[in-house]
Amino acid sequence: MSDAAGDSTQLAEEIVGSLARRHSTATVLFHHAVADLLGLGPTDHKCLDLLRERGLMTGSELAAITGLTTGAITGVVTRLDRAGYVRREPDQHDRRKQVLHLVPEGMRDLHAVFDPLREDAATLLEGFDTHQLAAIAEFLARSTDFAYRRATLLRAQLLAAGGRTRPVARTIAPTEEEA
Amino acid sequence: MSDAAGDSTQLAEEIVGSLARRHSTATVLFHHAVADLLGLGPTDHKCLDLLRERGLMTGSELAAITGLTTGAITGVVTRLDRAGYVRREPDQHDRRKQVLHLVPEGMRDLHAVFDPLREDAATLLEGFDTHQLAAIAEFLARSTDFAYRRATLLRAQLLAAGGRTRPVARTIAPTEEEA
DNA sequence: TGAACTAGCTTAGATACTAAGCGAATTCAG
DNA sequence: CTGAATTCGCTTAGTATCTAAGCTAGTTCA
Numbered sequence: 001m002s003d004a005a006g007d008s009t010q011l012a013e014e015i016v017g018s019l020a021r022r023h024s025t026a027t028v029l030f031h032h033a034v035a036d037l038l039g040l041g042p043t044d045h046k047c048l049d050l051l052r053e054r055g056l057m058t059g060s061e062l063a064a065i066t067g068l069t070t071g072a073i074t075g076v077v078t079r080l081d082r083a084g085y086v087r088r089e090p091d092q093h094d095r096r097k098q099v100l101h102l103v104p105e106g107m108r109d110l111h112a113v114f115d116p117l118r119e120d121a122a123t124l125l126e127g128f129d130t131h132q133l134a135a136i137a138e139f140l141a142r143s144t145d146f147a148y149r150r151a152t153l154l155r156a157q158l159l160a161a162g163g164r165t166r167p168v169a170r171t172i173a174p175t176e177e178e179a
Numbered sequence: 180m181s182d183a184a185g186d187s188t189q190l191a192e193e194i195v196g197s198l199a200r201r202h203s204t205a206t207v208l209f210h211h212a213v214a215d216l217l218g219l220g221p222t223d224h225k226c227l228d229l230l231r232e233r234g235l236m237t238g239s240e241l242a243a244i245t246g247l248t249t250g251a252i253t254g255v256v257t258r259l260d261r262a263g264y265v266r267r268e269p270d271q272h273d274r275r276k277q278v279l280h281l282v283p284e285g286m287r288d289l290h291a292v293f294d295p296l297r298e299d300a301a302t303l304l305e306g307f308d309t310h311q312l313a314a315i316a317e318f319l320a321r322s323t324d325f326a327y328r329r330a331t332l333l334r335a336q337l338l339a340a341g342g343r344t345r346p347v348a349r350t351i352a353p354t355e356e357e358a
Numbered sequence: 359t360g361a362a363c364t365a366g367c368t369t370a371g372a373t374a375c376t377a378a379g380c381g382a383a384t385t386c387a388g
Numbered sequence: 389c390t391g392a393a394t395t396c397g398c399t400t401a402g403t404a405t406c407t408a409a410g411c412t413a414g415t416t417c418a
Contacts, residue, residue, distance in 0.1 A: 011312040012304045016297050019319040025228040026326035027206045028221070033246060033330040037337050041405080042207070042221070049204040060365060067212060072406055074367055096365040096414045117329070118195050124321045125191045132314030133190040135307050139315050140198040142303045147205035150296070151212040158216050222374080238397060251375055253398055258374095275383045275396040364415075373406075378399100385394070 020143075038113070040083065043068070047076045048085055051100055052107075058097045065148075067155045085110070199322075217292065219262065222247070226255045227264055230279055231286075237276045246334045264289070 035045035047062055059073045068076070077100060080086040085106035091097035125133065214224035226241055242252045256279060259265040264285035270276035304312065 007309045008307075008312055011309065011316055012301060015304060015312065015316050015319065016300045019316055019323075020300065021228065022232055023319045023323045023326075024206050024210060025225060025232060026323040026330075027203050028210050028225050029229075029245065030326040030330045030333075031203060031207050032225075033333040033337075036246070037333050043405080046204065046207050046211075049200070049207075053201055053204060058365075063366095066208065067215070069407055070366060071368075071408080075405065077366095094365080094415070098366070120329075121195045121199065121325065122191060124318065124325055125194060128187075128314050128318070130186045130190065132311055133187055133194065135311030135314055136318050137190055137194050137198055139303065139307070140194065140202045144198075144202045144205040146300065146303055147202075147209035150299075151205075151209045154209075154212040154216050158212075220374080239395080248376055249397060250377080250399075254374065256397095273384070273396080277397065360418095362415100362417080365413090366411105367413105368411075369409085371407085373404100375404075376402085378401090380399075381397100383394100383396080385392100387392085388390090 038110075040079070043072075044076050044079050047073075048080055051086065051102060057100050058091070059100065062100070067151075217289075219258070222251075223255050223258050226252075227259055230265065230281060236279050237270070238279065241279070246330070 031045065032042050035042045038045060040048070043066075047066060050062065050065060051057060059077060060070060062068075062076075063070050063073045066073075077086060077088065077098075081088060083106070084103055087101045087103050088098045089101050091099050125136075128136065210224065211221045214221045217224060219227070222245075226245060229241065229244060230236060238252045238256060239249060241247075241255075242249050245252075247255070256265060256267065256277075260267060262285070263282055266280045266282050267277045268280050270278050304315075307315065
């Protein structure tokens with residue numbers, strides 16, 4: 001039992017210490033490449049993903065989640081609209097709001113691009129038993145939640161600190177240089 | 180047995196179909212937030228991650244991996260240098276090359292920012308047994324590899340197709356609009 | 359009714375990207 | 389050994405996308 005526990009902590013160390021970060025870096029890179037392929041730019045792609053995931057949303061909600069300004073969101077939505085992925089629709093109850101809808105045809109086009117990729121991704125899961133697959137699913141769900149909460153927290157932290165653009169690390173150990 | 184197999188395929192479906200993508204979106208968002216906190220911008224942060232992960236590298240290698248132009252890499256490295264994370268050093272054997280080194284002090288500062296986060300992330304792994312942790316580790320490693328290879332492939336595909344900026348999806352189902 | 363607030367758009371300015379091209383160093387063919 | 393072709397990283401010009409600030413229209417509340 002102590003042996004297994006030792007293995008566990010060692011595995012856990014490796015996952016949070018290096019595997020997760022490597023995976024994160026690769027994911028960002030991949031995300032960027034997909035965006036390029038779609039002709040969207042990473043921000044637009046990210047916002048489209050968020051919309052697909054969370055369903056109907058207004059621009060300011062999207063701004064709050066992504067940390068972008070409302071001005072930037074205007075640009076994002078305009079581009080997504082023009083590219084045929086998203087449509088603006090006035091809210092019934094509050095006519096200031098623009099509810100963002102996904103365009104079914106655009107989604108079909110997206111699926112045409114992603115489906116072959118998904119088939120390929122399925123090989124990633126070969127060889128795992130049900131018990132392990134459940135663990136992977138649970139881990140992904142937890143990490144997703146964690147990332148969202150952390151991102152929100154980090155942004156709040158940055159905002160509270162004055163929203164400066166220079167590294168926080170620098171404030172700990174200031175050096176001679178300051179352009 | 181057929182019951183367990185059914186559960187497995189169902190779980191696998193859910194993982195590649197929705198959980199992985201949600202996780203990916205959250206990861207990108209989180210990455211961006213961390214970059215903001217470091218005062219770096221997502222691209223700089225991504226490049227720094229790649230350097231930490233893969234060790235010594237020249238600018239053009241970094242350009243090849245990220246899909247950025249060498250001109251953009253010049254800017255990235257200049258910013259990372261000025262922020263104290265990276266140092267340029269001429270290659271002994273080929274004096275055209277600039278080998279990129281990590282600056283130990285900058286790395287310490289980074290750890291100061293990340294360590295509290297990592298402790299928190301460890302709770303993500305509570306409740307999994309060794310067998311499951313091994314699966315998670317293996318899955319992360321496979322996905323990372325998959326993402327890198329796919330990103331490279333996608334970029335090659337885009338380049339071969341003429342490197343246009345408009346959505347590929349549009350070329351499948353062209354509509355009336357073409358600004 | 360009018361003051362304060364909110365949603366989203368617009369503008370000006372900053373920043374980071376691409377594409378093209380340069381000089382210097384290296385490699386390779388003859 | 390010499391000159392052409394290639395490669396490396398940087399520079400420049402142009403474009404795109406972001407922030408910050410301010411605006412208008414719609415909503416809420418005293």
